[in-house]
Amino acid sequence: MALNELVTFNKKKTTFIFIGGKGGVGKTTVSAATALWCARMNKKTLIISTDPAHSLGDSFERTIKHVPTPIAHNLEAIEIDPDKAMNEYKAKMEMQQKYSDAMGIFSDQMDVMGSSPGIDEVASFDKFMQYMNTDEYDVIIFDTAPTGHTLRLLSFPEMMDSWMGKMIKARKSLGSATKKLKNIIPFMGADESEEEATMEELEQMKKEIIKAREVLTDPSRTSFKSVLIPEEMSIIESTRTLEALKKSNINNDGVIVNQIQPDSDHCDFCKARYETQQKRLEEIEARFEDQIIAHIPLQAHEVKGIDELYEICDLLYGSDPGNGPIAL
DSSP states (O other): OOGGGGOOOOSSSOEEEEEEESTTSOHHHHHHHHHHHHHHTTOOEEEEEOOSSOOHHHHHTSOOOSSOEEEETTEEEEEOOHHHHHHHTHHHHHHHHHHHHHHGGGTTTOOTGGGOOOHHHHHHHHHHHHHHTTOOSSEEEEEOOSHHHHHHHHTHHHHHHHHHHHHHHHHHHHTTHHHHHTTTOGGGGOOHHHHHHHHHHHHHHHHHHHHHHHHHTOTTTEEEEEEEOSSHHHHHHHHHHHHHHHHTTOOEEEEEEEEEOOOOSSOHHHHHHHHHHHHHHHHHHHHTTTSEEEEEEOOSSOOOSHHHHHHHHHHHHOSOGGGSOOOO
């Protein structure tokens, strides 16, 4: 099976692809090349950079905004701006803060803020939620932050489900205490209809979070592809990532090995590096034997711009669009 056969395009539902790995292994290049291939397959494609240190715009040599920015035919891109994301999420964050202020009085019962998410994960997951049900795009690719941030993002539904559960439980447990606190905490001064509306909103958010979790763990809708280089630390981190994804029931179906040194009889350094990498490649084959493994040779130049990204696209997925998967 080739790497292109791993991409399943759903006819009526958006396909989500997460590209992840250790910092510096080439995630953005692989993400951009994957996006170009999907667009070339005549699929309306969106690529979203969730890494605060964005390099997607540099890779495409385009200025990418916080909103969908045209890149090529069938392809748009977003680089999440944390400040703008915070403003967009302000209402929800205010609700979180008001609940947290109220819960502070009952700190012996729970620590709401201790389990609440950070803005980076909130912003990224909010984008996922935003596009999850619209089916505006055939495929959405996430160029993720380094591994730790990515695992937090992918575990976000579990974290939010737990957090929202605490919020709802706390709201119900307040009961008559609401009336006593109404003059102290403005949020607690809402009338009965407002309180019911707030509870309905919390319950609805919880339902949406559960649905998002179902989409993330549905292999026909969502997949994760790991990028690594043939070095020990990268292999170790990728192994841990796949174990974490497995525990979260998230489908990792492909491993992309980047920066592979070609053989050379004219350079002792190159020859030594090649031999070392060959041992690492054998280790990769053994560790990830249940994965489809693709190789990208070390490039003689930095990969930047649409034309050079298409070269990587061809290496990974093939140059003939006719060999690609058929929509379900």
